[in-house]
Every structure is written in C-alpha cells, then in structure tokens.
Amino acid sequence: MKKYLINSPSSRSYTQRVFRQVHPADIPFPSFLKSPKTCSVFGVPMVYGQPNHGTDYGPQMLRKFGLRGELEELGWTVRDNGDIAIDPPHENDPKPDSLLSGKTKNCYNVGKVCQAVHELTFYAASEGNFALTLGGDHSIGAGTVAGILKARPNTGVIWVDAHADINTPELSTSGNMHGMPVAFLTRLVEPTLFPGWDWLESTPPLHPAQLVYIGLRDVDPAERKILKDLGITCFTMQHVDRYGIAGVMERTFDQLYGRPLHCSYDIDAVDPLHAPSTGTAVRGGLTFREAHYLVEAVSGTGQLGSLDMVEVNPGLGSESENKETVEMALALIDSAMGSRIL
Ligand SMILES: NC(=[NH2+])NCCC[C@H](N)C(=O)O
Ligand SMILES: [Mn+2]
Numbered sequence: 001m002k003k004y005l006i007n008s009p010s011s012r013s014y015t016q017r018v019f020r021q022v023h024p025a026d027i028p029f030p031s032f033l034k035s036p037k038t039c040s041v042f043g044v045p046m047v048y049g050q051p052n053h054g055t056d057y058g059p060q061m062l063r064k065f066g067l068r069g070e071l072e073e074l075g076w077t078v079r080d081n082g083d084i085a086i087d088p089p090h091e092n093d094p095k096p097d098s099l100l101s102g103k104t105k106n107c108y109n110v111g112k113v114c115q116a117v118h119e120l121t122f123y124a125a126s127e128g129n130f131a132l133t134l135g136g137d138h139s140i141g142a143g144t145v146a147g148i149l150k151a152r153p154n155t156g157v158i159w160v161d162a163h164a165d166i167n168t169p170e171l172s173t174s175g176n177m178h179g180m181p182v183a184f185l186t187r188l189v190e191p192t193l194f195p196g197w198d199w200l201e202s203t204p205p206l207h208p209a210q211l212v213y214i215g216l217r218d219v220d221p222a223e224r225k226i227l228k229d230l231g232i233t234c235f236t237m238q239h240v241d242r243y244g245i246a247g248v249m250e251r252t253f254d255q256l257y258g259r260p261l262h263c264s265y266d267i268d269a270v271d272p273l274h275a276p277s278t279g280t281a282v283r284g285g286l287t288f289r290e291a292h293y294l295v296e297a298v299s300g301t302g303q304l305g306s307l308d309m310v311e312v313n314p315g316l317g318s319e320s321e322n323k324e325t326v327e328m329a330l331a332l333i334d335s336a337m338g339s340r341i342l
C-alpha cells in the first residue's frame, strides 16, 4: 500500500542510508544518471516573473563565486551551457483573454522562456545528465520541472520555498508569474488558454502525490484552499519546528520513495538572516544548518537527478548581503551535489 500520510510510520530505508552516508563517494549513484557523472548547467537569467531587477545576475554570480571548480572537486564532469538568451516582453506579445484567465504579467514571455528551459532540462535528463538550473526568478520552475517530467515521468518534486507558488492567474492578487509555476505544472491551469504555454501539453502533469513542499510560511488564502483540496503534502516551518528538519526529510522520503528526485530550491526558504537578497523575503525561515541538512539528506538518498537554485537577487541588498546570499546559494548547491563536512 502506498503511504502518503505524513504521520505514517517510516519505511526507514532512505533514512538509514541518509545517516550512514557521510562521504560523497558513498552516495549511491542514481541508476538514471550516466557514468562518469555529468552535470549540465543552465543559466536562466529570468526577471519577468516578478517585479525586481537583479535576479538576472544570479547565474553569473554563482559562476563567479566558483561553481564549476566546486562541482569538479565533487567529482562531476561539468557541462556549462551558459545562459539562455531571454528577450524582453514586447507590447505586441499575445495576451490571454483576461475575462477567462485572470491576471498574468508577461504571460507570453514567461511561457516562451519556460518552453526553452523545458527543452534544455528534458534533453539533459534524457542523456542521463544531472540538470542544474540557475535562476532567475521561480517562474522558470514550470519549465525545469516539465522538462524533467518528460524525461523521468515518475520524478518526485521537493519544492523548497517560503511560498507555495501555486496561485492560479484567476486567484493571484499580484499577477506575478513566479507565484504560479506549480499551478501550471499540476494543470490547475489549462495551458491552451495562455499564449506561450501550449507546449506544456506535451509534458506529463505533476500529480499532487509527486510533490512535497518544505519551508512554507507565507501562503495566500486562495493557495491554502488549493493545497488542501489537492491534498498536497506541506511541511511548513511549523512542521520543521515540530518534527525537526531530519523528521521532515524522513517523511518526505517516505512519500517519494523509489522516485527520481527533483529539488526546486527557492533561496527565500532560507531565513533572511542568511539569505537577505531575494525579492520576497519572509522571516522565520530555515536556519543555516536546516537549509543545508535538507539538501544533504536529499543528496544522500542517491536519487537526486536535478536541481534548481532560484530567486537569488544580488542586486537587492547591500554588497555584503548580496555576497552572503550568493555564498549561501552556492553552499547549498554544493551540499546537494555531494559535499559533506567529513
Ligand atoms: N517564487 C516566489 N518567490 N514567489 C512569491 C509569491 C508571492 C505571492 N504568493 C504571489 O503570488 O505573488
Ligand atoms: Mn518560489
């Protein structure tokens, strides 16, 4: 019998491995990745899913702070595909019928960027590569996850975020599309109603049972209802308090057992004390160690095949805040890719 209840007794299998494994060499190699282990890196300097400048500097800053060298040190063959070209939205871009579909800022632009991104992650994953996507704002998660699902349809998605990003255009109060990718992925939204999004129909929908949230603490009222109606597993910050991050990870792996894993890490899941430079910071987030343990545990399952690091905005804060945020994001990528203390 499948267990989706967060309080169900643990199957232990993942957990035992998580605690046994302390060295990257001990992490079991996912059967769906080729050898030598190869990481395809995609920069997606996207800003049009939200109102701030600066998320477009995310990819180049992560590279500048030493991404490639650190991945290579962890034993990865790195294929850095550079940044994808993103055209700004144009006033002649097709617009959805607003009566039918509510508010979507830059709908066509975001859709087209996600289409390009889904082709990249699909291709990388089909070749047996690890797909590492550097954002950019979180609207691109609709693209990364859709492409991964096309290549590995039974993938389990761990959405690490202060926010649920599951607003539908109808219900969104901001109209910012970085608050909507999960609604598109789970098909709460009919892709053909939205110009730029028809390609999504060629990808498998994300089933609610394939999705787990960790770190939530700022959920809109309409999102709360959706999460409840769909029965999506949410580990809010209150659950982190209650079970501890290790308990949350155990429960996550119980639900997603046996699936390849994708982790979509919004840096705003981390407490603003450690990652202040992000557009929608919310206090009361993951501590430095909780944020790391989360990805160490995911990596320790030996099932992680793709990762997004998004919403790093090195243009928002002071110089030291920006540096701290980029360093935090980079350290989290390292942990997800196999870095351990000992
Ligand atoms: N990826 C993010 N940081 N999303 C923030 C979303 C905030 C809010 N729920 C909205 O829909 O606008
Ligand atoms: Mn997000």
Ligand SMILES: [Mn+2]
Binding pocket: 161, 162, 163, 266, 268, 269, 280, 311
């Ligand atoms: Mn967020």
